[in-house]
Amino acid sequence: MERILLYVEDTPGMPAAVAWSLKLAKGMSCRVIALAVIDPAAPRRREAPASDVEERAWGLLYEIEDDAFQQNVRISLLLEPGEPLPRLISLSSSYDAELIVASADCRLTISELVRQSSRPVVFVK
């Protein structure tokens, strides 16, 4: 395996998904592509304008990058606008990811991701 696509969201379960992905990547000497998707159409809380959401997403990505670096895991960061599920499916194909990892408490519809993805998907609790 050469590439793991890690779907990144700001949820309580995310650190476990990150830790699992980095451990797997280290064991298999493969690259992690950490992907955050910002949905411009998603309803936002009044106190969190779009620019803050984007800054928070970059912050999460760079936290993961720093962890990966400390563990000698190769990583690339990706922040994309769009509807999360179709973007994730499409990018997993464009970047030829062999595995998708997401947190079990991600906001995606898990059954839809499993149904639509041509790649294996692991949900980490």
Next chain:
Amino acid sequence: MAKISELLPRSAIVLNLQSKEKLEVINELVRPLLATGAITDESEFVSAIFRRENMESTGIGLGLAIPHARTKAVASIVLAFGRSDSGVDFSSLDGKPSHLIFLIAAPEEQKTEYIMTLARLSKLLRKDEVRIGLNKAGSPDDIVRVIMQHES
């Protein structure tokens, strides 16, 4: 938390990078930072940046790259900026060369500020008007002005 424009000394703005290769570009951007006193150990800092470059692709698409390192060889957070007409390969996922390159140096113990600076800079640079402004700027003052206009 300091603004991006406050962390970028005008003396560390290189409007016409001469180097064509990633590691040479990094050296070209580190050089003006030495005079600021923010980097206390050049060889240690350059090694830290190169180690990162070997592990990560710091090209983030849209013609942008943000090489960076957090190390004991840095006394305070500081940025350098370089512009390359021909572009430099920073192993961006989109496969395109980087024309606007920001280098970030941060002290080992300032992880939160380092992450926040990276996040704020990445957000800023994804704005079309910022990239257009940085590409058109004719002087270091113009570069700082573009950043100041768009950072919140």
